[in-house]
Amino acid sequence: MAGVNKVILVGNLGRDPEVRHLEGGASVATFSLATSESYTDRDGNRQTQTEWHNIVMWRGLATIAERYLKKGSKIYLEGKLTTRSYEKDGITRYATEVVARDMVMLDNRPEGQVGNNAYAPPTAADAPSQAQAASPAPAAAAATPDLSAAEGSNDDLPF
Amino acid sequence: MAGVNKVILVGNLGRDPEVRHLEGGASVATFSLATSESYTDRDGNRQTQTEWHNIVMWRGLATIAERYLKKGSKIYLEGKLTTRSYEKDGITRYATEVVARDMVMLDNRPEGQVGNNAYAPPTAADAPSQAQAASPAPAAAAATPDLSAAEGSNDDLPF
Amino acid sequence: MAGVNKVILVGNLGRDPEVRHLEGGASVATFSLATSESYTDRDGNRQTQTEWHNIVMWRGLATIAERYLKKGSKIYLEGKLTTRSYEKDGITRYATEVVARDMVMLDNRPEGQVGNNAYAPPTAADAPSQAQAASPAPAAAAATPDLSAAEGSNDDLPF
Amino acid sequence: MAGVNKVILVGNLGRDPEVRHLEGGASVATFSLATSESYTDRDGNRQTQTEWHNIVMWRGLATIAERYLKKGSKIYLEGKLTTRSYEKDGITRYATEVVARDMVMLDNRPEGQVGNNAYAPPTAADAPSQAQAASPAPAAAAATPDLSAAEGSNDDLPF
DNA sequence: TTTT
DNA sequence: TTTT
Numbered sequence: 033m034a035g036v037n038k039v040i041l042v043g044n045l046g047r048d049p050e051v052r053h054l055e056g057g058a059s060v061a062t063f064s065l066a067t068s069e070s071y072t073d074r075d076g077n078r079q080t081q082t083e084w085h086n087i088v089m090w091r092g093l094a095t096i097a098e099r100y101l102k103k104g105s106k107i108y109l110e111g112k113l114t115t116r117s118y119e120k121d122g123i124t125r126y127a128t129e130v131v132a133r134d135m136v137m138l139d140n141r142p143e144g145q146v147g148n149n150a151y152a153p154p155t156a157a158d159a160p161s162q163a164q165a166a167s168p169a170p171a172a173a174a175a176t177p178d179l180s181a182a183e184g185s186n187d188d189l190p191f
Numbered sequence: 192m193a194g195v196n197k198v199i200l201v202g203n204l205g206r207d208p209e210v211r212h213l214e215g216g217a218s219v220a221t222f223s224l225a226t227s228e229s230y231t232d233r234d235g236n237r238q239t240q241t242e243w244h245n246i247v248m249w250r251g252l253a254t255i256a257e258r259y260l261k262k263g264s265k266i267y268l269e270g271k272l273t274t275r276s277y278e279k280d281g282i283t284r285y286a287t288e289v290v291a292r293d294m295v296m297l298d299n300r301p302e303g304q305v306g307n308n309a310y311a312p313p314t315a316a317d318a319p320s321q322a323q324a325a326s327p328a329p330a331a332a333a334a335t336p337d338l339s340a341a342e343g344s345n346d347d348l349p350f
Numbered sequence: 351m352a353g354v355n356k357v358i359l360v361g362n363l364g365r366d367p368e369v370r371h372l373e374g375g376a377s378v379a380t381f382s383l384a385t386s387e388s389y390t391d392r393d394g395n396r397q398t399q400t401e402w403h404n405i406v407m408w409r410g411l412a413t414i415a416e417r418y419l420k421k422g423s424k425i426y427l428e429g430k431l432t433t434r435s436y437e438k439d440g441i442t443r444y445a446t447e448v449v450a451r452d453m454v455m456l457d458n459r460p461e462g463q464v465g466n467n468a469y470a471p472p473t474a475a476d477a478p479s480q481a482q483a484a485s486p487a488p489a490a491a492a493a494t495p496d497l498s499a500a501e502g503s504n505d506d507l508p509f
Numbered sequence: 510m511a512g513v514n515k516v517i518l519v520g521n522l523g524r525d526p527e528v529r530h531l532e533g534g535a536s537v538a539t540f541s542l543a544t545s546e547s548y549t550d551r552d553g554n555r556q557t558q559t560e561w562h563n564i565v566m567w568r569g570l571a572t573i574a575e576r577y578l579k580k581g582s583k584i585y586l587e588g589k590l591t592t593r594s595y596e597k598d599g600i601t602r603y604a605t606e607v608v609a610r611d612m613v614m615l616d617n618r619p620e621g622q623v624g625n626n627a628y629a630p631p632t633a634a635d636a637p638s639q640a641q642a643a644s645p646a647p648a649a650a651a652a653t654p655d656l657s658a659a660e661g662s663n664d665d666l667p668f
Numbered sequence: 669t670t671t672t
Numbered sequence: 673t674t675t676t
Contacts, residue, residue: 034454034480035226035675036201036426037242039272040517042585042613043194067194070639083196083273106615108354108519108585113198113272114242115287128274128287136352136519138583140617162352162547193613193639195585199358201426201454205673225674229480243673263674265456267360267426267513295360295511297424299458320672321388321511353544354519355560357590361512364669384670385512401514401591402669422670431516431590432560433605446592446605479676511672 037112039130041085042138043067045105049089051098061089061097065109065130086129087111092166093132100137100160108136137161196271198289200244201297202226204264208248210257220248220256224268224289245288246270251325252291259296259319267295296320355430357448359403360456361385363423367407369416379407379415383427383448404447405429410484411450418455418478426454455479514589516607518562519615520544522582526566528575538566538574542586542607563606564588569643570609577614577637585613614638 046064053059068082087109089097101107111132117124205223212218227241246268248256260266270291276283364382371377386400405427407415419425429450435442523541530536545559564586566574578584588609594601 034478035203035228036199036267036428036454037226037228037244038199038428040197040199041195042519042615043196067196069196070193070637083271085196085272106617108195110354110356112242113244113289121282123280123282125284126286130272136354138519138615140583160352160547193637195587195613197587201456203674205675223673227675229478229676239676241674265458265675269513269515295513297360297456299424319388319511352547353521354517354585355544355546355562356517358515358517359513361514362670364671382669385514386671387512387514388672398672400670401589403514403590424671426513430560431562431607439600441598441600443602448590512670 039109039111039113041065041067041107041109041111041130043085043106043109045101045103045107046084047103049094049097049101051094058091059094059098061087061094061101063087063097063101065107086127087132088114088129089132089135090165093135093163096135096160096163106138108138110134133165135163198268198270198272200224200226200266200268200270200289202244202265202268204260204262204266205243206262208253208256208260210253217250218253218257220253220260221288222246222256222260224266245286246291247273247288248291248294249324252294252322255294255319255322265297267297269293292324294322357427357429357431359383359385359425359427359429359448361403361424361427363419363421363425364402365421367412367415367419369412376409377412377416379412379419381405381415381419383425404445405450406447407450407453408483411453411481414453414478414481424456426456428452451483453481516586516588516590518542518544518584518586518588518607520562520583520586522578522580522584523561524580526571526574526578528571535568536571536575538571538578539606540564540574540578542584563604564609565591565606566609566612567642570612570640573612573637573640583615585615587611610642612640 043065046066049061049063051059051061065085065087066082067085068080070078070080073079109130109132111130111134113128114131115126115128117126119125202224205225208220208222210218210220224244224246225241226244227239229237229239232238268289268291270289270293272287273290274285274287276285278284361383364384367379367381369377369379383403383405384400385403386398388396388398391397427448427450429448429452431446432449433444433446435444437443520542523543526538526540528536528538542562542564543559544562545557547555547557550556586607586609588607588611590605591608592603592605594603596602
């Protein structure tokens with residue numbers, strides 16, 4: 033019965049994370065992550081293929097995402113694949129997401145950097161560069177909080 | 192730019208693989224794989240949560256899937272996440288699949304088993320229990336062959 | 351500074367686990383795990399190459415190992431690489447071990463099996479087939495308990 | 510029989526890679542990689558624990574290591590665990606190494622960087638940031654070339 | 669020392 | 673739709 037459901041990604045955020053603070057106190061961050069791979073096609077041309085992944089981070093990870101991740105941030109992420117179904121225009125659709133369990137920020141921390149721009153990685157000493165989902169075992173339970181219910185809306189999907 | 196896009200699953204096939212032999216000689220196997228995890232909920236009850244994954248195997252892996260995998264087979268699988276878009280009823284939909292790169296069969300090979308049933312794992316000595324995608328680097332290219340195009344049909348989606 | 355240190359193995363135990371119950375109440379299980387891969391050499395002959403890994407399981411995982419794992423058991427294991435140094439015959443030596451974090455038992459549970467032998471996988475309904483290290487975040491701390499100190503002996507190494 | 514032997518690391522090189530060009534034309538790069546993890550101990554103090562890993566890269570990967578990796582470089586690495594035995598001072602010793610199969614360079618490529626120092630990541634456009642071991646399936650065979658034999662010396666160990 |  |  034027991035199985036393994038593991039996803040490992042290294043890529044860059046396509047946008048700033050969207051963070052929602054739910055009623056129960058939990059928070060969720062969602063964003064898209066691009067993983068690119070290069071290969072040489074039959075004609076010898078260099079090609080890049082990019083996949084976009086829908087990422088969901090809960091609680092502690094969401095807080096860290098909110099504080100430290102931005103459009104362009106490069107991260108290592110470990111999580112699990114989940115598929116939700118939802119209704120839209122009377123049609124059942126499916127959304128596959130990666131629910132994160134561990135995250136490591138991979139941007140270099142520029143020493144002596146001055147100024148501030150959209151791509152600036154954390155410079156503060158209090159920035160953790162590694163983080164885990166609060167509840168380890170109940171990775172299943174972690175996915176339980178119903179986003180749409182908590183927000184009393186059903187046209188408000190993460191992806 | 193370079194990234195990592197890796198999926199690791201251990202689970203059971205929900206059905207026998209569907210295998211198609213394309214015009215160019217390539218073959219594709221598709222099937223659903225269930226990964227189950229157990230946890231104890233707040234009331235102390237044992238719960239099982241199952242995720243279903245759409246798996247795609249190309250060429251050599253497809254051939255092995257056709258020969259040795261069946262409904263119920265337990266496998267270890269490594270691959271990458273890919274999302275395709277397709278039209279259905281005039282609506283764009285998305286299908287997320289795991290394109291396999293490596294596979295290991297985990298069913299015990301019953302010694303001296305007699306008879307034959309749907310769950311019988313391979314007993315023949317020629318059954319490889321480990322296999323890889325034919326083309327290593329072009330994992331990207333491996334995903335290129337367009338299934339619907341190759342079959343001249345567009346209502347014929349794997350999932 | 352933050353990094354990733356992850357090992358994923360699927361293999362068979364070479365011997366029954368050795369389990370020690372330390373003074374503080376913690377327990378440790380150690381055993382060797384074989385991972386085999388097959389390949390065809392230049393002469394077209396089928397070759398098998400086996401690697402042996404020193405596995406360490408703490409606390410909850412140790413208890414499960416003690417109860418359910420035996421010589422021959424097939425498992426999926428996730429953990430991290432650690433290297434210890436120790437003195438032997440006045441010489442500093444190094445031992446590299448994999449400290450487990452998650453484990454899934456992969457042996458088929460034979461239905462209706464009668465009798466009992468060394469290879470029998472658990473048939474009891476209370477056998478968990480999936481388990482995690484008790485303390486999630488402190489994977490580092492989990493490795494802290496000093497085995498030799500706890501046992502007041504220094505010639506008593508796990509491997 | 511078939512198993513899985515996989516190591517995934519994200520860390521920094523402790524020194525420049527040592528590269529050797531063997532007689533047969535193959536090359537090998539060896540270096541140490543540090544993976545650090547932070548955790549809070551019982552007294553609430555922030556602690557960092559670092560593990561050092563012996564990395565071996567063959568052929569194509571060795572060439573890339575030689576060109577682009579330096580002391581301090583941050584990389585993602587995927588490989589397999591191998592243990593060699595060797596004699597030293599009449600004593601059999603064991604060395605556990607990670608033979609790389611895939612590598613991704615994680616250093617930011619500084620735009621407009623001037624000058625050159627030991628930590629400078631590749632700035633050239635021709636620097637691949639992702640690379641694979643040349644021979645995919647024969648990961649086993651890849652490890653075959655005997656370093657000491659090839660160099661006609663036995664006191665010349667990578668680690 | 670495992671497994672096939 | 674799997675597995676226990």
